[in-house]
Ligand SMILES: [Zn+2]
């Protein structure tokens with residue numbers, strides 16, 4: 637059975653879409669065509685705790701990364717649409733965000 641479900645885009649919260657990705661196993665995030673397009677040029681993180689969305693240009697993110705391994709991981713992923721769910725954002729946990737991104741990226745697969 638094909639279930640056709642429209643939901644509010646989790647990124648822009650404006651468009652309705654049936655496109656979705658699994659940000660973490662079991663958790664669907666709806667992404668409209670516009671936002672999926674934006675993900676080609678930007679890394680997109682969505683806070684699973686408060687729902688805030690962070691969009692950062694890929695080139696800028698990569699340029700600002702000092703850690704060599706982390707940089708390599710992001711460079712490998714820069715051609716993919718990366719939309720990652722994070723448990724806490726900088727507003728939920730101002731001190732934890734850097735650690736989280738770091739540990740998350742080590743396990744990142746492309
Ligand atoms: Zn959208």
Ligand SMILES: [Zn+2]
Pocket residue numbers: 683684685686687688724725726727728
């Ligand atoms: Zn948050």
